[in-house]
Amino acid sequence: MELWAGLGQAATVAQLVGVDAGGLITLITQAALTARQNKKACEQLSRRVYMIADLLPHLQQPELMRRPEFQRPLAGLGHTLREAHDLVMLCQRKSRFYRFLNARSLADxxxxxxxxxxxxxxxxxAISYIALTHNLNRIDSLRQNHTILPPPASTSSHSHAVPASAWEGVxxxxxxEIAAASNSYAFxxxxxxxxxxxxxxxxxxxxxxxxxxRISKSARDREMVLRTELTVTPHPRHSHLVRLLGWCAEEDERLLVTEYMxxxxxxxxxxxxxPPSSPxxxxxxxxxxxxxxASRAIKYLHHSFVPSxxxxxxxxxxxxLNAGWTPRLSDLGFSVRHEAGVEEHHYQPQVVGKGGYMDPExxxxxxxxxxxxxxxxxxxxxxxxxxxxxxxxxxxEEEQGEVQTDLVHFALPLIEAGELDKLLDGRPEPQPTALQIEALQWVANTAVVCLHRRSILRPRISDVVANLEIALRLASS
Structure with missing residues (x-):
C-alpha cells in the first residue's frame, strides 16, 4: 500500500524511531484483523497506529531530525510500536484457558x-510544527527581499504586472474614512x-x-498580505472572486475594502x-x-495568470455568497506565484496549520x-x-468516548465502498431522486481523486470544473 511504501522508504524516519515503522504498522493492522480476544481494543489500537503512519512522513527533514531536541521525545516510539505488535499477537492465542487466564492482564x-x-x-x-517554524524563521530574511507578487504601484513590464485598467474603481x-465607515471597528x-x-x-x-x-498587526508578513491582495484581486475581474473596492495603508494600519457578501x-x-431554510x-x-x-474561481487563478x-x-x-447566492472566493492574501516546471518551496503556515484541509504531500x-x-x-x-x-x-470504543478524526479518513472509505448514501447530509432532500444521486456521485468521485495523497495523481482544476458542470446538469434535471 502507498501509505506503508512511503514510510518504508523514509530512512530519516526509520533512524529516528529505531525501527521500520511502516513495516511494523502493517503487521499490527494485519494482526488486529485476526485477534481472538480484546478484538475491539486491538482494532482501536490499529486505527491509532494508522494515524501515526500518516503523521510520521511530516518529520522527513533530515537536517532538523538529527538534532537531539527532536530525537529525544521520539526515542521510545519504536519500542512502543514493537510492544503494540507483541500485544496484538498475544490476542491471537487459540487456547481458551490461556485467553481466560490472560484476558484482564492483556486488556490493561x-x-x-x-x-x-x-x-x-x-x-x-507538535514537533512537525516546531520544525516548520524553524524553516520559516530561516527563510524569513530571504522573503523580506523577495516579492512573490509586485507592489500595487508597480510599473514593471513583466507579464504578471497589474494593468492600469484593472485599478478602475479601486x-x-x-x-x-475607514473609521467612519466601520464605526471605529465597533464590536x-x-x-x-x-x-x-x-x-x-x-x-x-x-x-x-x-x-x-483589518489585517492583524501580529500577522506574519502583513505588508505581503496587503500587496498580494492588491495585486491579484483587481486583475481583470472574475464573477466568482470577491471584488476589491479599495485599501488603506496609513500609520500602523493595513486595511482592505471589498464588496459586502x-x-x-x-x-x-x-x-x-x-437558518435551515437557506437554499x-x-x-x-x-x-x-x-x-x-468556486472551482471556476480557482481555475481562473491557476490558468489566467502567468505565472499561475x-x-x-x-x-x-x-x-x-452575495445577495443573489452567487459564490465568490475570498482571502487571497497568502496566495503565491507558481512557475510551471520550476521546483520551488514556499513555507506557508496558513496551509500547514489548517486542520482538515492540509495537503499531506x-x-x-x-x-x-x-x-x-x-x-x-x-x-x-x-x-x-x-x-x-x-x-x-x-x-x-467503550470507555474512550469521542475521538476526533478528519473528514477525509472518515468519508473516503465509504465512498470507495459504494456507500455514499451513508454519508449524505439529510437536510436537502432526505430521499434524493435518482438523478440527484447520480449528480452527487459525480461530486463524490471527483472529491476522491482530488484527495489522492500524491499530487501528481490529482486532476487539474479544469477537470474538476468539467465534472461539476456534469453534476449540475444532472442535479437540475
Missing amino acids: KLRDIQSRIDSYLVLVP ARFTLA FTKVGKGTSGTVYRGRLHDGRDVAIK SNGSLHDHLHGRK VTASWKTRVEVLLG VIHCNIKSSNIL YCRTGRLTPATDVYSFGVVMLEVLTGKPPIIATRG
Whole structure:
C-alpha cells in the first residue's frame, strides 16, 4: 500500500524511531484483523497506529531530525510500536484457558499502550510544527527581499504586472474614512475573523455596504498580505472572486475594502450559523452551483495568470455568497506565484496549520503546486456532501468516548465502498431522486481523486470544473 511504501522508504524516519515503522504498522493492522480476544481494543489500537503512519512522513527533514531536541521525545516510539505488535499477537492465542487466564492482564496492557500511542499522536504534529517554524524563521530574511507578487504601484513590464485598467474603481481610503465607515471597528460591526485579520461590516459615504478587513498587526508578513491582495484581486475581474473596492495603508494600519457578501460563507450554511431554510442548506442543486462557482474561481487563478496563482487557503469559510447566492472566493492574501516546471518551496503556515484541509504531500515536502488547492477543494466537496466540518468527532470504543478524526479518513472509505448514501447530509432532500444521486456521485468521485495523497495523481482544476458542470446538469434535471 502507498501509505506503508512511503514510510518504508523514509530512512530519516526509520533512524529516528529505531525501527521500520511502516513495516511494523502493517503487521499490527494485519494482526488486529485476526485477534481472538480484546478484538475491539486491538482494532482501536490499529486505527491509532494508522494515524501515526500518516503523521510520521511530516518529520522527513533530515537536517532538523538529527538534532537531539527532536530525537529525544521520539526515542521510545519504536519500542512502543514493537510492544503494540507483541500485544496484538498475544490476542491471537487459540487456547481458551490461556485467553481466560490472560484476558484482564492483556486488556490493561492494551489500554496502557493506547495511552502511549495517544501521546505520540499529540507529539508528532507538535514537533512537525516546531520544525516548520524553524524553516520559516530561516527563510524569513530571504522573503523580506523577495516579492512573490509586485507592489500595487508597480510599473514593471513583466507579464504578471497589474494593468492600469484593472485599478478602475479601486480607491485608496484614508484611515478617517475607514473609521467612519466601520464605526471605529465597533464590536457590533464585526462579521468574522480570518487567517490574516478581522472583518467588519461598514457603509461608505456613498451608501455602499462593504466588508473591511483589518489585517492583524501580529500577522506574519502583513505588508505581503496587503500587496498580494492588491495585486491579484483587481486583475481583470472574475464573477466568482470577491471584488476589491479599495485599501488603506496609513500609520500602523493595513486595511482592505471589498464588496459586502450579505449571505455569509458556505461554512455558515453547512455548519449551523444560518437558518435551515437557506437554499444552500436545503437544495442539492444550489450546493453543486456553489461548488462549481468556486472551482471556476480557482481555475481562473491557476490558468489566467502567468505565472499561475496558488490560493493556498481554500476552505468553506473563504467561499462567500452575495445577495443573489452567487459564490465568490475570498482571502487571497497568502496566495503565491507558481512557475510551471520550476521546483520551488514556499513555507506557508496558513496551509500547514489548517486542520482538515492540509495537503499531506505539501506537509511532507514543503512544495506548493496547484494540486495543493485541488486537495483542499476536495475537502470542501466532502463538506458539501456530508454537511460535516473538516474535523469531526466520532464515537470511540467503550470507555474512550469521542475521538476526533478528519473528514477525509472518515468519508473516503465509504465512498470507495459504494456507500455514499451513508454519508449524505439529510437536510436537502432526505430521499434524493435518482438523478440527484447520480449528480452527487459525480461530486463524490471527483472529491476522491482530488484527495489522492500524491499530487501528481490529482486532476487539474479544469477537470474538476468539467465534472461539476456534469453534476449540475444532472442535479437540475
